[in-house]
Amino acid sequence: MNLNISFGQYCEGNSILHRMDPRMKIIASILFIVVIFLAKNLFSFALLILSAVVLIAISAIPVRIIARGMKALTFIILFTSIINIFWIKGETELVSFGFIHIYLEGILNALMIALRIIILLVGTSILMTYTTTPIALTDGLEQLLAPLKVLHLPVHEFSMMMTIALRFIPTLIEETQKIMNAQKARGADFSTGSLIQRAKALVPILVPLFLSAFRRAEELATAMECRCYTGGEGRTRMNILHATSKDYLFCAAFVLLGAAIILLNRLGGYALAW
């Protein structure tokens, strides 16, 4: 079994995007998602593709890395679009075989859905994961959600949980690997046998893993207490987020992009059924 997952695949760099306020990047991502779903015809899709290319260019993330990230999701992209080929009914029937009918509209739709997913993944991963460290992301989220504290929602606790989870994922993965190796050395077999047998083989991994996770949690709580942690109250931060006018302009660009897409939708051409 391979547990080599690269989490929060932050990609070191110094582009405008890397230096941007994480709050603005979160807002921009949400705007971008909305814009993607506004696009309805070939013209607006062309503009979307162009904007994704511009994003890649200013992020200075190597295309190779982005492509590798996409490759992992090929199955999901193919699956959703292929379903569409069979699903959508249209006017120009291309294939008719028993209960299977494939229409030109279906194929075009499938293509656009695939494009939408790809653009969405590329856009949000560039804005949020490739150019933003997990800690900046949780900080940004905490501050964006800060107004909800009025409703007594545990915003600080939530972001602390996220930070600690992100911190401990690699540690626990490493530990799982160690326990598995130890069990393998004692003759455990995780890759053959029936499903039930394999599930049973996982028990001797999960039990020690959970025990150690609880022990770690207790030790960490003590250590945090010793470092005067008493929750979010009265806590300050070393890195204060501040949005510059550039950051606001960046968000405004996405609003403009949305407006442009709506205009282009009116130009006619093929319209997406969804």
Next chain:
Amino acid sequence: MSETKTPIIEIRDLSFAYPTDDGEAPKNALTNVNLSIEEGSFVSILGHNGSGKSTLAKMMSLILMPDSGSVWIDGKNMSAEDITEEDVLDARRKVGMVFQNPDNQIVATVVEEDVAFGPENLGLPSAEIRRRVDEALEMVGMTKYARHAPHNLSGGQKQRVAIAGIIAMRRRCIIFDESTAMLDPAGRREVMDTIERLNREENITVLHITHYMNEAVRADRVVVMDSGRILLDGTPSEVFSQPETLWNVRLDVPQTTELLYHMKKSGYNVRLDIFDPDECAEEIAAAIRSDRDAD
């Protein structure tokens, strides 16, 4: 009365037993412990497994409260009835602790963010936190790794990050509970050098709990614990010149002391309190020479 400085930590007649849940009679983890730690000193605490070292450390960092007796931090009785949450926080600003497992005390996903965690909890202004973080990383020699992810560091480096996190809070006293135990020899040396520098150069009081004798001899004072009591307390020379007492409680002595002890038993006139291998070799050579001359 003579002018004496208030000890940074003082423990008076302290006893403690962990509560048991199955109706068993609780066994004392600490019994009538008296200990006073002078500001600026470097104290090693020795004792075999289960002798109560960690329990003592947890008393001093106010994680546990004594059953009887008291813990005084900087002249304030922290076991008094009227101690508030604020007082405890205040004491924690003076005494910090570094634990055994470096993995379980690092909170953040970036080194400098973790070092900033403590000062952030103190509510300091951002610029002040920045200054302290940079200073603390410099002090432990981890400036180069400020933007790294902690899980990619070596054990010794992680432990130095944990130490920086404590230094950045400007603690006057740091307790190290077997902070070198999980490290390889190189990591152990890195951390010991850092600890020693903090004591000598920054005048931070150090309490170092360890199983390694060669680390213990670097302190000004060695406290030996056995079954929840203090057995020996003195300078390394005083403590290690009684190897039999230490062996009785299943502790080692530095290798040099052991060698010299056996020399002495076979009739050579040597001192026992030599911890440097070269000095030890000289002492033995001198003893053999004078022995031969006497013949």
